[in-house]
Amino acid sequence: MINQRETARTKYGQKIADATVGRLSRYYRTLKQLESLGVATVSSDELAKRNNVTSAQVRKDFSFFGAFGRRGLGYNVRDLKHNIAHILGLDLEWHLALVGVGNIGRALLNFRQFQEQNFYFTLLLDSDPRKIGTRFNNLEVKNLDHLAEEITKAHVDIVVISVPVEAAQKVADQLVATGIKAILNFAPTSLHVPSDVVVRNENMVIEIEHLSFALAQTERV
Amino acid sequence: MINQRETARTKYGQKIADATVGRLSRYYRTLKQLESLGVATVSSDELAKRNNVTSAQVRKDFSFFGAFGRRGLGYNVRDLKHNIAHILGLDLEWHLALVGVGNIGRALLNFRQFQEQNFYFTLLLDSDPRKIGTRFNNLEVKNLDHLAEEITKAHVDIVVISVPVEAAQKVADQLVATGIKAILNFAPTSLHVPSDVVVRNENMVIEIEHLSFALAQTERV
DNA sequence: AATTGTGAACCTCTTCACAGCT
DNA sequence: AGCTGTGAAGAGGTTCACAATT
Numbered sequence: 001m002i003n004q005r006e007t008a009r010t011k012y013g014q015k016i017a018d019a020t021v022g023r024l025s026r027y028y029r030t031l032k033q034l035e036s037l038g039v040a041t042v043s044s045d046e047l048a049k050r051n052n053v054t055s056a057q058v059r060k061d062f063s064f065f066g067a068f069g070r071r072g073l074g075y076n077v078r079d080l081k082h083n084i085a086h087i088l089g090l091d092l093e094w095h096l097a098l099v100g101v102g103n104i105g106r107a108l109l110n111f112r113q114f115q116e117q118n119f120y121f122t123l124l125l126d127s128d129p130r131k132i133g134t135r136f137n138n139l140e141v142k143n144l145d146h147l148a149e150e151i152t153k154a155h156v157d158i159v160v161i162s163v164p165v166e167a168a169q170k171v172a173d174q175l176v177a178t179g180i181k182a183i184l185n186f187a188p189t190s191l192h193v194p195s196d197v198v199v200r201n202e203n204m205v206i207e208i209e210h211l212s213f214a215l216a217q218t219e220r221v
Numbered sequence: 222m223i224n225q226r227e228t229a230r231t232k233y234g235q236k237i238a239d240a241t242v243g244r245l246s247r248y249y250r251t252l253k254q255l256e257s258l259g260v261a262t263v264s265s266d267e268l269a270k271r272n273n274v275t276s277a278q279v280r281k282d283f284s285f286f287g288a289f290g291r292r293g294l295g296y297n298v299r300d301l302k303h304n305i306a307h308i309l310g311l312d313l314e315w316h317l318a319l320v321g322v323g324n325i326g327r328a329l330l331n332f333r334q335f336q337e338q339n340f341y342f343t344l345l346l347d348s349d350p351r352k353i354g355t356r357f358n359n360l361e362v363k364n365l366d367h368l369a370e371e372i373t374k375a376h377v378d379i380v381v382i383s384v385p386v387e388a389a390q391k392v393a394d395q396l397v398a399t400g401i402k403a404i405l406n407f408a409p410t411s412l413h414v415p416s417d418v419v420v421r422n423e424n425m426v427i428e429i430e431h432l433s434f435a436l437a438q439t440e441r442v
Numbered sequence: 443a444a445t446t447g448t449g450a451a452c453c454t455c456t457t458c459a460c461a462g463c464t
Numbered sequence: 465a466g467c468t469g470t471g472a473a474g475a476g477g478t479t480c481a482c483a484a485t486t
Contacts, residue, residue: 017454019456020455021431025426028430050411052413059469059470063469071462071463071468072464072467073468074467088430089438092437103331184425184428188250188334202425208335208340209309209338210239212315214419215379216308217310264444290445292447293485293486
């Protein structure tokens with residue numbers, strides 16, 4: 001399960017594919033880079049080449065949200081970047097909670113790209129008594145038993161779950177009960193949540209197994 | 222770009238979708254858990270429920286590789302687990318190199334799930350003189366300038382790239398030149414590689430932007 | 443009675459191809 | 465002439481539905 005709520009739709013009512021949203025993020029990164037290089041205008045073909053997709057794909061992706069280009073000329077880099085930022089909600093500030101302050105979790109706290117994109121950790125939760133009360137990145141680790149009140153107090157929008165696999169579903173259930181609608185799940189298990197809650201899974205073992213699959217297939221032919 | 226080589230095929234010649242490979246990894250995890258619980262038999266419906274897919278999807282996924290079940294009875298947990306392990310290449314040992322011993326990279330070194338699945342780091346590379354020569358998890362950080370010889374010496378199968386975005390493509394080019402066919406890329410950029418090299422992208426910012434997109438769409442309706 | 447394996451139908455996403463602007 | 469925006473065609477992935485098997 002990748003997206004567990006009804007697929008998002010534009011104001012025109014179209015369903016937006018997950019793949020489209022992912023590509024918008026990639027185009028956005030390209031546009032930031034072009035802007036920093038002082039490039040003023042870009043074509044769908046240029047964006048396509050830099051992202052290993054077709055130019056028709058780029059234009060189609062944009063078309064769900066509006067007409068951002070000028071025929072014959074291409075796209076204004078600055079304007080397009082702002083438009084995509086708005087679509088992706090990157091013009092807003094998002095408050096994150098980290099549940100499970102382990103190995104991966106601590107790396108995420110120090111992950112600059114989150115802050116650069118207006119994603120800020122404002123709450124750390126763990127169940128380990130040795131961790132509760134300690135501080136990471138200026139944030140005190142709170143007791144997981146008080147999840148609901150801490151989540152509410154910190155005005156959390158998005159929760160990153162990086163607890164052991166056995167604990168993940170219970171945490172998800174509690175988050176759903178407190179009204180959380182967006183979860184980034186690092187635990188290697190499918191979470192069962194209502195359809196109005198979005199879960200994205202970040203599963204590094206699955207990614208690397210795609211690679212071993214490809215290598216094994218080749219070698220065994 | 223997710224999979225940059227020609228789509229993998231079974232011995233029967235079917236193309237295997239990325240999505241199918243990802244689901245096989247998930248079923249595999251479910252089977253390991255069922256086995257540890259002492260469950261001997263499982264139906265496609267049970268596997269489906271635990272992974273938020275349909276039972277037809279489960280059966281179709283298996284069908285590309287063979288007929289592993291018994292009509293009326295379901296699948297033997299142990300046998301199916303072995304079959305999937307073989308398909309995914311998890312019955313082999315894979316040697317990993319980590320290029321870029323930063324924040325995320327060091328977290329990966331301590332990531333138990335890799336070793337549990339026969340993925341072993343055998344080489345660390347970095348360009349930072351302060352890091353070269355230091356040790357992490359019993360491995361010495363080698364000089365990135367000697368990439369080709371170190372990769373060959375360590376018999377590396379899969380390379381994890383976690384260098385800054387500006388350096389990623391150059392590293393990828395060097396890896397391709399040494400004959401590496403599988404890359405797990407944590408740098409937030411699309412890598413350009415020949416079609417016989419598989420790249421999987423692990424991009425946490427993109428994942429979290431799916432969430433902000435979903436939240437922003439909902440709130441702005 | 444239960445459950446698999448699979449061709450066919452269905453649905454979704456991508457690419458084509460060209461009219462419409464600049 | 466160059467490039468976007470988009471309906472239509474095409475490709476690919478998922479679900480249906482049922483014959484086959486235990």
